[in-house]
Structures are given as C-alpha cells and as structure tokens.
Amino acid sequence: xxxxxxxxxxxxxxxxxxxxxxxxxxxxxxxxxxxxxxxxxxxxxxxxxxxxxxxxxxxxxxxxxxxxxxxxxxxxxxxxxxxxxxxxxxxxxxxxxxxxxxxxxxxxxxxxxxxxxxxxxxxxxxxxxxxxxxxxxxxxxxxxxxxxxxxxxxxxxxxxxxxxxxxxxxxxxxxxxxxxxxxxxxxxxxxxxxxxxxxxxxxxxxxxxxxxxxxxxxxxxxxxxxxxxxxxxxxxxxxxxxxxxxxxxxxxxxxxxxxxxxxxxxxxxxxxxxxxxxxxxxxxxxxxxx
Amino acid sequence: xxxxxxxxxxxxxxxxxxxxxxxxxxxxxxxxxxxxxxxxxxxxxxxxxxxxxxxxxxxxxxxxxxxxxxxxxxxxxxxxxxxxxxxxxxxxxxxxxxxxxxxxxxxxxxxxxxxxxxxxxxxxxxxxxxxxxxxxxxxxxxxxxxxxxxxxxxxxxxxxxxxxxxxxxxxxxxxxxxxxxxxxxxxxxxxxxxxxxxxxxxxxxxxxxxxxxxxxxxxxxxxxxxxxxxxxxxxxxxxxxxxx
Numbered sequence: 001x002x003x004x005x006x007x008x009x010x011x012x013x014x015x016x017x018x019x020x021x022x023x024x025x026x027x028x029x030x031x032x033x034x035x036x037x038x039x040x041x042x043x044x045x046x047x048x049x050x051x052x053x054x055x056x057x058x059x060x061x062x063x064x065x066x067x068x069x070x071x072x073x074x075x076x077x078x079x080x081x082x083x084x085x086x087x088x089x090x091x092x093x094x095x096x097x098x099x100x101x102x103x104x105x106x107x108x109x110x111x112x113x114x115x116x117x118x119x120x121x122x123x124x125x126x127x128x129x130x131x132x133x134x135x136x137x138x139x140x141x142x143x144x145x146x147x148x149x150x151x152x153x154x155x156x157x158x159x160x161x162x163x164x165x166x167x168x169x170x171x172x173x174x175x176x177x178x179x180x181x182x183x184x185x186x187x188x189x190x191x192x193x194x195x196x197x198x199x200x201x202x203x204x205x206x207x208x209x210x211x212x213x214x215x216x217x218x219x220x221x222x223x224x225x226x227x228x229x230x231x232x233x234x235x236x237x238x239x240x241x242x243x244x245x246x247x248x249x250x251x252x253x254x255x256x257x258x259x260x261x262x263x264x265x266x267x268x269x270x271x272x273x274x275x276x277x278x279x280x281x282x283x284x285x286x287x288x289x290x
Numbered sequence: 291x292x293x294x295x296x297x298x299x300x301x302x303x304x305x306x307x308x309x310x311x312x313x314x315x316x317x318x319x320x321x322x323x324x325x326x327x328x329x330x331x332x333x334x335x336x337x338x339x340x341x342x343x344x345x346x347x348x349x350x351x352x353x354x355x356x357x358x359x360x361x362x363x364x365x366x367x368x369x370x371x372x373x374x375x376x377x378x379x380x381x382x383x384x385x386x387x388x389x390x391x392x393x394x395x396x397x398x399x400x401x402x403x404x405x406x407x408x409x410x411x412x413x414x415x416x417x418x419x420x421x422x423x424x425x426x427x428x429x430x431x432x433x434x435x436x437x438x439x440x441x442x443x444x445x446x447x448x449x450x451x452x453x454x455x456x457x458x459x460x461x462x463x464x465x466x467x468x469x470x471x472x473x474x475x476x477x478x479x480x481x482x483x484x485x486x487x488x489x490x491x492x493x494x495x496x497x498x499x500x501x502x503x504x505x506x507x508x509x510x511x512x513x514x515x516x517x518x519x520x521x522x523x524x525x526x527x528x529x530x531x532x533x534x
Binding site: 163 | 491
C-alpha cells in the first residue's frame with residue numbers, strides 16, 4: 001500500500017491514514033509499521049516527522065477484534081467482588097439447603113469477606129480514577145481468558161472460606177491479626193505505588209519515566225525493586241492466605257506470583273533497555289532475589 | 291526397507307539453508323540417540339512380552355500383569371522428554387509435551403496401578419497395545435532422524451498408524467477410567483473431605499469424570515493436528531521436516 005503526502009501533512013498516522021484505506025477495521029485493531037519486523041507506529045506519530053521521503057511504504061496488520069483495557073479490568077474485577085459475596089451470603093444451590101442465607105459463626109470469615117471485597121473495590125476505583133494506560137485496547141479473547149481466571153479462582157476460594165465446615169486458622173486470633181496487618185500494609189503500599197506511577201505521567205500522556213521513591217515511605221521500596229506494585233500485591237495475598245488458612249487461596253497466590261514475576265521481569269528488562277541510567281540495585285519483583 | 295531413504299541428505303549435518311532449527315550440539319545429539327534407542331528397545335520388550343504372554347496363555351485376558359513393570363518403567367521414563375524440551379535440546383513445546391506425557395503417566399499410575407480392579411479389564415490391553423506400537427515407531431523415528439538417516443517407511447508409519455492407533459488408545463483409556471469409577475467412589479481413593487485444617491477438598495471421582503469429559507474437546511484437536519501434519523510431511527516427499 002503506498003501513500004503520498006505533500007510534506008505539509010500533520011495528521012496523525014493510524015487513525016486517519018488507514019481509516020480512509022481500510023474503513024472496515026477500526027483504528028484500534030490496526031497495526032501500521034514502516035518495517036514489517038519493526039515496532040508499530042503510535043497513534044500520535046505525525047507523518048511529517050517519520051523517516052520517509054515524499055513516498056512512504058507502510059505495512060498494515062489487522063490485530064483482530066479489540067476491547068478496551070478499562071472494560072476488561074472492570075469486568076474481571078467486578079466478578080470476584082460479586083461472586084465472593086454470593087458465597088458469603090450462602091445463596092441457594094451452593095451449600096446444602098439447610099445453610100441457605102445463614103452466616104458463618106467464625107469472625108475471621110466476616111473479616112475475610114471485608115478484606116476480599118475491599119481489595120476488589122480498590123481495584124475497580126483504581127481502574128476508573130488512578131491508572132493511566134499505555135494501550136487503549138487489548139485483543140478481545142483476553143477478556144474470556146482473564147475473567148475465567150479471576151472469576152474461577154474467586155469462586156473456588158470463596159466456596160471454602162464461606163463453607164459451613166470451614167476450619168479457622170490454627171493459631172487463632174494471633175494469626176488472623178498478624179495476617180490483617182500484613183494485608184493492610186500491603187494494600188496501602190500497593191495503592192501508594194499506583195499513585196506514584198500515575199504521577200510520573202501527565203494527564204492523557206503515555207510518557208515513560210523511571211519511577212523513584214517519593215516522600216511516602218511505602219514508595220521507598222523503589223530503591224530495591226522495579227515493580228513494587230507486584231511485590232505488595234504478593235504480600236497482600238500472602239496475608240490473605242495466612243488469614244484464611246485455605247489451600248486454594250495459597251494456590252491463587254502462587255499462580256498470581258508466577259504471572260506477576262513474568263510481567264515484572266519483562267518490565268525490568270524494558271526499563272534497562274530504555275534507560276541507560278537505570279538504578280543497578282533494583283530487582284524485578286523481590287529485593288535481591290528475583 | 292528397500293524403498294529409498296527419503297529425506298536423507300549426504301551434506302553436512304548442519305545444513306542451515308534448508309532447516310530452520312539450530313539443533314542440539316554433538317553431546318546432546320549423542321545423548322538423545324541413546325535415549326531414543328533405549329526407549330525403542332524398552333517398548334519392543336513390552337511388545338514381545340505381550341506376544342509371548344498371549345501365546346503362553348492362549349487368551350488376551352490379563353496380559354497387563356506380564357508387562358506391568360517395563361510398562362511403568364518406560365512410560366515413566368518419558369518424563370525426561372519434558373526436561374529435553376525445557377533445556378532446549380528438543381525443539382518442542384514444554385507445555386504440549388508435558389501435557390502428553392503427564393496424561394500417559396496419569397493413566398499408568400493414577401488409574402491402572404492405583405485401582406487394582408481394572409487391571410484385568412480388556413480396555414487396558416487396548417491402550418497398552420496402541421501405546422506400544424505408537425512408541426516403537428515414534429522412538430525409532432526420532433532415532434533415525436537424529437542420525438540423519440530416516441527411512442521413508444518409518445516416517446510413513448509414524449504419520450499413518452496413528453489414524454487407527456489414536457482412536458484405539460483413546461477408547462482403551464476412556465473405558466479404563468470408566469471401569470475405575472465405581473471403585474474410586476466406593477473407597478474414596480485420593481479424595482480429601484471437609485472439614486480439615488487447610489480448608490480444601492478434592493473428589494477424585496468427579497475429577498476422573500471431568501478428565502473423561504476433557505477428551506471431547508482435546509482428542510479431535512490432537513487428531514486433526516496429526517492429520518494436517520501428515521498431509522504436510524507425506525505430501526512433500528523430498529523435503530526434511532521438523533521433528534515433532
């Protein structure tokens with residue numbers, strides 16, 4: 001596909017360029033490159049500033065149906081919130097009928113429900129008001145994959161914690177209080193990191209900068225770790241595992257940790273590649289370890 | 291046998307211009323040849339064991355017991371193949387290989403070995419025979435491929451026998467799991483009930499049923515993948531193909 005411009009054209013590339021040529025594919029699912037093996041052009045790239053002459057050759061690719069990140073996040077987080085509550089309130093057809101709409105006699109079960117719900121409400125609010133996403137969209141099939149993961153695990157965990165035969169933690173109040181402290185500490189930590197990352201970016205922009213510790217002590221972990229949001233997230237779920245002493249929660253924590261480690265390593269690598277002066281002391285997710 | 295050895299080349303082993311894979315080093319190749327030869331021999335032992343037991347008894351019932359030990363040994367040995375992929379000396383996906391090997395190991399140990407009552411079922415013979423023939427061909431295919439001397443007969447067999455052996459094996463496997471169900475339910479084998487300290491439960495009976503159900507989407511995918519591979523591999527008789 002060839003496109004001529006008169007050297008004075010300031011229109012952004014993908015939106016108007018291929019909207020004209022391939023109107024059947026909305027811009028979000030179009031990937032345009034100058035080199036077939038290179039990186040895709042960004043929406044805000046201006047034709048005039050591209051390294052091309054008066055005639056430019058672009059390579060086009062259809063990325064498939066897309067869905068916005070915000071939509072995916074809201075859906076995948078709303079699920080666990082509601083599903084857990086269904087188990088907590090012992091809605092019919094989950095447990096034997098004599099337990100319908102009863103409540104657990106263990107106070108840790110009520111606490112766990114509050115923590116779990118708080119966690120997902122926090123995530124929903126962050127999605128709406130805090131995060132500044134680099135990409136507008138992701139492939140549509142991701143929503144099915146992600147929701148299966150979040151909703152499935154939420155149901156599995158909630159089933160046992162809210163079960164009539166639930167066994168409270170072995171070390172009782174001591175264990176639960178310790179777990180709650182860890183959980184809250186890491187929730188605040190995680191939120192602090194999200195705010196710090198948001199403040200790196202002016203509104204509506206997609207700039208990338210090295211994150212540094214701020215006045216908030218919860219961000220001082222940036223000295224040792226590239227992705228402390230994941231570190232704190234792991235901590236929160238470890239706290240929740242300790243609080244509920246429930247093996248499915250431990251599994252969920254483990255799987256989440258593996259996935260977050262993969263993401264943290266990739267992010268760390270991209271920081272190193274992009275910034276020559278990236279602090280050498282930092283590890284991807286666990287200080288000095290991983 | 292007397293057919294020309296299609297796919298062999300007399301050029302140096304690292305003819306990079308036609309083959310995309312970088313291939314294992316010399317030491318790894320030697321190890322893999324030994325591994326595949328040993329596995330071929332092992333499954334031949336099982337095959338011979340089955341034939342001899344059949345001739346001795348005069349019936350095909352209860353032949354499992356005559357090859358129980360080599361079957362367990364060599365099928366479990368296949369776990370090494372996951373390691374080969376992980377380390378990179380074999381260019382297959384770890385996940386795919388892991389899945390295939392684990393399903394075999396699962397049937398060998400968690401079903402046939404664990405539920406004594408199914409060991410005398412004819413369905414066991416069905417999948418053991420399917421596995422035996424498949425593995426003899428598969429491991430000799432790998433052996434010859436590594437030595438750059440792949441007789442067309444082996445390649446043809448590898449990509450043709452599965453047409454019958456795959457459904458045969460799957461039938462044997464499903465019937466065996468099905469036969470195990472009542473005993474698992476009765477004894478609560480491998481099951482954990484509430485209440486317990488870790489707030490976890492596992493019902494092996496339900497798990498086996500779900501396993502059987504999973505064959506419905508999985509088997510056609512694998513089968514048609516092999517059919518497509520067959521078309522690709524046997525369609526181009528003069529070219530080398532990537533070792534599966």
